[in-house]
Amino acid sequence: MIETVTVIGAGTMGRSITQYFLQRNVNVLFVEEDESVMKDAISSIERQIEELEEKDFISTRKDDCISNLKTIQTLTGEISTDLVIEAIPEKMPLKQKIFAELEEKCNNTTIFATNTSGLSISEIASVLKHPERLIGTHFFTPAAIVPLVEVVKGEKTSEIVTNFVMDGLEELGKRPVLLKKEIPGFIGNRLQHAISREAISLLESGVASAEDIDTVVKWSIGLRMVLTGPIEQRDINGLNVHYDIASYLYKDLNNSSAPSPLLKEKIDKGETGLKEKKGFYDWDKVDYKNSIKEKDEKLLELIQLISQNKTRGD
Template structure:
């Protein structure tokens, strides 16, 4: 699959464009908003320059990647003789329905349609298609051009062969795909993040600690382990010779007290929102947002370089 279509050229779409172009693929970019579409090339070029600065691309590879990207003026032009479409339009079922109907009218029968949706259900999205077997969720973690995770979520009508093809394709491109056996809103990673975020807000709202210290407790402790392994393997090792079973039998009971004491909000209280925004603004004064983003990207690149070492 050499011809890639980026449908929706905002932050995520532009990052996807950077990723695919850096792999040597031909990338077409389209957005119904002309301003967003024009800006996407600048964002994608900046992303690629960032990869050069991080020594993940050579200047020559960057120039080749830039030459592989082009803007197109219509959805029909985007879809003509396309192999793979990465859709990143607004998280709205009605808007996606309109886009998907047009995809089916203009794309080749062999083209695969992957959605970047962070939480919508593919079964509902693909219901407007006459040939839904080639559509699935391929949700990245931001920024897609740097973070390897991509969550593959088939709908009820997605063909198993489509999932297998996309999984192998992303593996070839250096991504780390995970496959959901069952659709759930938010997939895997965002549900885990939502659980941690809610408790982070609750700790702040209840005056337990500051924004900065709550974040530090995550990144200076669990976050270091999370870069290498997930919670199941962490607790398998935490159980020593007895493994996961021993951990659950001995330490697991204490977690019941934590869970009983935790908030179970289904909406964010106004007090928590105000404290989170105010606390984070004070925290951000150490650097500008662009400086924080550059700092994040440099650390992400270095962590991944270490993790790739045997």
């Protein structure tokens, strides 16, 4: 159903979304005004597709994928495409401006999608003459690997647009989930931040080291959540058991409405994580590009294993 896609923005998300569609034999028009950023993005996409091909993670050849890619720096002339996905910085005026421009350059059958992590779809669409054609498609990093896409309707998004995007993404191998309500942060980021808030609070309170807190998550609830989500697990454990624990535990959980002082302190020191070699962990002796590559490959192996088991009915 989705044969041609335009992706705007060649940052981390834009290039990964582009890579995914190329791997699925979709023609992609890639838009990025910064020539050096585009050059780096194409190099990254080619390298990653080649590595995936060598390890049999994908069946498509790199040359075939790249032959479906066209790049431009600016939105000049008429844009003919089934779907436009915007992946520019999380600033409302920028997103509104780009979609208003797109509305003038695309035919009336083109569907617009924003990859925002939590901004209001309705507010972005408010500047459009036809807000019914805009929808949210929140991909998760790395978008070329993680199957889930949160699909978010605005107040005026049409059912035709919604069905096209849901069906199209599913046909291309993604697992789209449709939100029934438009809320800040959508589902994934709300759950992720709730866990992170408590984890950082535990670290700040001296309950355990960062490594041990992560170990608890990775080797207990993290493993289990691959197969059983948090709501399903309540049924398995027993809702009465959950209620009894929640009755005494909730009042002791972190419920701060502002980010942790420890997090702010780290940022003020420039200790912002892997690329700076310092965050909650000391990354001084880690090659961050290879570290991310190894994690991505393990994630692909895990996804393939789970998919195979589901196919067999395990």
